[in-house]
Structure formats: C-alpha cells, structure tokens
Amino acid sequence: MSDCSTIRASAPGSIMLMGEHAVLRGARAIACAVDSYIHLTLIPREDRQVSIQSALGAYSATLDQLPESDDLSFVVTAIRHWAGQLPAGLDLRIESEFSHTVGLGSSAAVVAALTVALDRFAGTDMSREQQFDAALRVIHAVQNGRGSGTDLAASLYGGLIAYRVEPRELRPLQGLPPLSLWYVGYKMKTPAVLALVEQRSQRFPMLYAGLDRLMADCCAQAEAAIDSSDWDALGELMNIYQGLMDALGVNDANLSELIYRLRAEQGNRGAKISGSGLGDCVVVLGQKAPDNLAYQQIPVAVSARGAVVEL
Template sequence: MFAYSKIKVSAPGSLMLMGEHAVLFGEPALACAVDAKLVVTLQPRQDRLVRIDSALGQYRGSLDALEPMAELAFVLAVIERYQMHLSHGFDLHILSGFSHTVGLGSSAAVTAATVAALAAYSGQSTEPEALFPLALAAVHQVQNGRGSGTDLAASLYGGVIGYEMSPAEVRPLPGLPSIALYYSGYKMKTPAVLALVEQKASRQPELYAGLYRLMGQTCRAAEQAVRDQDWVSLGELMNIYQGLMDALGVCDATLAEMIHRLRAEPGCRGAKISGSGLGDCVLALGHLDAELPWEAIPVTVSATGVEISYETN
C-alpha cells in the first residue's frame, strides 16, 4: 500500500525581469514567478507502467524501458532521473493554466512540477535547493547542455529571485512588484535568437563582451532596487537594460513600438522585452489600465513557488 493515493503539485510560470543573454556569460539575472500555474497530479500504480496524460500528448510505457517522445521530453528526462528510486509506476496528469506559445516558462514549470512530484513519490527531499540540480540536469539533457536555469529557479522558489548560472546560485528577494505583460503576436525560438546574436558577436567580440558586462552591472543594481523595494529605480534600470538589448540586435520594430507606447502610459515606471527578443512579450513595471492594440497577458508576481499536496484513500 502507498501512503498517498494522489500527489498534486502546482508550479508557477515565470518571467525574466532582467539578465537575458548576459546570464549565459556569467552575469546575474533577475526573474519572478507568476500566478499562471501548471498542475501535475501523480497517482501511484501497483505495476511498473508509466502513463502520462497531457495536452501535448499521451504516453504509455514501462518504467524499466522509457521510450523517447519529443512532446514530453522534459517530463521523461525527469522520470529517468528517478527510475532507480521507484519501485512502482504511476499515472501522471498534466494540466497547464497557460499556453506554451507565450513566454511564461512552461517547460520550466512542467519540469519543476514533475521533479517535485517524483521526489515526493520516492520519499526524497522536496526542498527547492534539493530539486533544482535535478531539474536543471533534466533541462540540460533535453537541450544539449543549454539553458541558464533562471526560469526553473523562479518556478521552484517563487517570488522574485536573483540568479547566477555558474556556479548556480539562487537569491530569493523581498517584495512583489506590480507588472503588466503584452504579447507581440509572434515569437522566435530562443536558440534561433541566440544563434543570431552569436553571429553578430563574432564580428564585434570586444563590444559584445562589454555589453554583457554592462548588462550585469545593470542587473546587480536592479537586484538592489528590488531589495530596497525602490520601484522607481527598478523601472529606470529596466529602460537601461532595454537599450542594451536593442544594442544586441534583438529588438524589432513591433517590440520597439510596444515599449515606447507603454512607457508613455500613466503608471508605467519602465518597459522592456521579457525573454530573448525578436518577438514574444514586453514587460511593463507598474499599474497599467491602458487599452493597447496587443494581447494583454493577465499576470501578477506569485509569492509562492512549487506547492505539494497529498490525498489519502
């Protein structure tokens, strides 16, 4: 008999507040969890089967011989890491409260939630500091070693975090800033954006290295502004960071129009691209009530990260 009939884990989506691109070159990043949630429910089985039910696909296989499935690659990579600790299989149901097409860190959220569910199922620690290395290893397995882990850390810890990649360090920060998010209507995949930036950087390596250092300086100042809950300074630093993103070549005409329209709105303290750029979302700091010609994504900063609940028969 199992101690629980069901393990339910919710993980928040996440947003990059600052640190895009530069975090991959040893500079700090700033991210937050958001109130859009993804929920993973695990039900123990008496046999060794693994069944996964998700909007991205259905999976059925043996815990002893997992078959690859691209749509569920992050989930299966996590399961691989727990194979040796599991005596029985399970059914996994994944329900997302937000679309994977909008940059709210859906891959990080499902990875974080699955790691927490399997840690609980196998009787291991479910503290964020124990889950994070396992979750990051799964992401790196799927992405051929790429991925900073910033979004994972935000999903696991909740609230606003400062983060550095190597060695990985997560710094939970106080305060929950007011934010608004707008979707441009299109996005370029992050690896493709990184490849374009890499091409540009190869022609001006010293200048790009200088840009990354400036991004790091800006992000460190922004982290202090969050600690002080100085939202005016944070907004100014967001605008500065956006200028550096523009210099990297990841701001197109639509994003530029969105940013300048948002900055003109009462209540907006700052606005910048959230994510790698060349599409996806623009983030604004402050209270905005404007009717703008882009899709508003209703989000607030979530104080909580991964949460686990248990049901008994």
C-alpha cells in the same frame, strides 16, 4: 515511497525582469514567480507502465523503454532521469493555467512540479537545492546544455529572486509595484535565440563582451533599486536594459512598437522584453494600457509560493 495513492503537485510560471542573456555569462538575473500555475496529478500503478495526459498530447510507454517525444520532451526526459529510482509505473495528468505559447516559463514550471512529485514518489527526500540540480539536469538534457535555470529557480522557490549561475547564488528580494505583461503573438524558442546570439558574437567578440558587462552592471543597479524601493530608477534601468537587448540583436519591429506604446502611458515607469527575445513578451513596471493596442495582455502578479507537493 509514499504510502498515499495520489500525489498532486504544482509550480508557478515565471517572468524575467532583468538579466536575460547576461546571466549565462556571470551576471545576476532578476526573476519572479507569477500566480499562474502548472498542476499535475501522479497516480502510482502496480505495473511499470507510464501514461501521460496533457494538453500537448498523450504518451504511453514503460519505465524500461521511454522513447523520446517532441511534444512532451521535458516530461519524458524527467521521468527517464528518475526511472531507476521509481518503485513502479505511473499515470500522470498535467494541467496548466496558461498557454505554453506565452512567456511564463511553462517548461521550467512543469519540470519543477514533476521534480517535487517524483521526489516524493521515489521517497528520496531531496533538499530544495538538490531538487533544483535534478530539474536543471533535465532542462539541459533537452536544450543541449543551454539555459541558465533562472526561470526554474523562480518556479521552485517562488517570489522575487536575484539569481547567479556560477558560483550559484539565490537571494530573495522584496516585492514590486504592480507589473503587467503583454504577448507579442509569437516567439522563437530560447535555445534558437541563444544560438543566434552566439553566432553573431563571434564576429565582434569584444563588443559583445562589452554588452555583457553593461548588462551585468544594469542588473546590479536594478537589484539595489529594488532593495531601496526606488521604482523610478528601476523603470529607467529596465529601459536601459532594453536598449542593450536591442544592441544584442534580439529585438524586432513589433516588440519595439509594443514597448514604446506602453512606455508612453503615464504611470508606466519602464518596459522591456521579458525573456530571450525575438518575440514572446514585454514586461511593464506599471499597469496602464494604451487604447487600441493590438496585442494580448496577460494578467500576472508575483506569487510567493514556489513548487509544492500535496498528498
């Protein structure tokens, strides 16, 4: 265990640039950490009590009995997974620079920050890959095994990455031109969207398998475009991928309006849904904003920094 009385940790939010849905079936996804962070402060106790303070709610229990919490499910599940290795209870305060309602991967970011903090508190000295495995187990426990871990990888490692689930690959990529992000005003939870796509795919399995292959090819070409700094090609590929997301059934009228308004602005090279779809955010390769657009713009820039712990 650390001999310091307070452990502070932070992790960046993240956005998906390419690879939504297809990453679950073998494609490489492209994601990046962004310069909006989750911060937490962990203070060890002399007893086995656990106290959590967050904008999402408060929680109190002991390491020996950690009942579930709907509002703090990721946090409580993470502590439950670590309980046997922790030397004592803890007071935990969580603060966020962004709302959990927008698509910046808040759940993955808080699990990333908490994992590096608990690793330090327990004195387990995990490698980054071991931290990733531990954090992904937490996410899967909450989401009934669903989730690729792409947003988690971006939050833990930072920067712009290409990521594959199995066999696991994580490759840092060079930077991007400026991006912009727009929130449509609502979102469906990712597990619910994934379940809906699974249900629909059972009706036309060959067609959906074909969409997966096209998405995988699109991601591979986008990765090559980034490597060669071909930003016009990357923008075109983002638009193509958006068409595949539409065919997958995760687009809606408001997202379409937002995407086409943003694409129409001179200087914006491409625009697509960022995340699982049926709400949430649109990512734009460019920063031109239309007049009188009735949606929220979220300031973002790529962050090179991943999850870090400070004593």
